[in-house]
Amino acid sequence: MAQHENLPGLEEVRFHRDEDLGGLEIRLARYKRFAFDNHWHDxxxxxxxxxxxxxxxxxxxxxxxxxxxxxxxxPGQVHAGVPERERGITYLMFYVEPEVMRRLAAQVAGRDLGYPEFHRVIVSDPRLFEAMGAL
Structure with a gap:
C-alpha cells in the first residue's frame, strides 16, 4: 500500500496527474479537520x-x-468527505476520465458496453485493496 507515513501534517495533500495514462489523477491525502461538503466530479x-x-x-x-x-x-454522484473526529482519514484516490474507464471496461469485456456504473459505494475486498495500493 502507498507510503502514507510520508504525510507528516494533520492536513496534507500530494497530487499527481499522468497524461501518459489518459490524464489519470492521483491524490494521497490526510485530513483531520478539513471537510468537503456535498459535491460531485465529472x-x-x-x-x-x-x-x-x-x-x-x-x-x-x-x-x-x-x-x-x-x-x-x-461521475456526477453527489458525495461528501467528512473525516472522523478522532483519527481523521488518510486515503489514496484515483480520478479516472469517463472515456478512459469506458475503454478499459471494453478491453475487459471484449466489447463496448458503454460507461460502466458502480452499484456499491463501499467495497470491502482485501485483495482488491492491496492491488490498488500496488499501482
Missing part, C-alpha cells in the same frame, strides 16, 4: 482508505468508508 473517483475513516455519503444511512475499504463513486 470523472470516476476510486479511493482506498488507508487509515481512519470518513463520511462519504450524506444519505439515510450516512455511508462511512473506513481503513481497508474502497470507495467507488460514479
Amino acid at each position: 470523472c470516476y473517483s476510486i479511493g482506498a482508505a488507508l487509515d481512519g475513516g470518513s463520511l462519504c455519503m450524506r444519505n439515510q444511512d450516512n455511508t462511512v468508508v473506513r481503513a481497508g475499504q474502497l470507495a467507488l463513486i460514479n
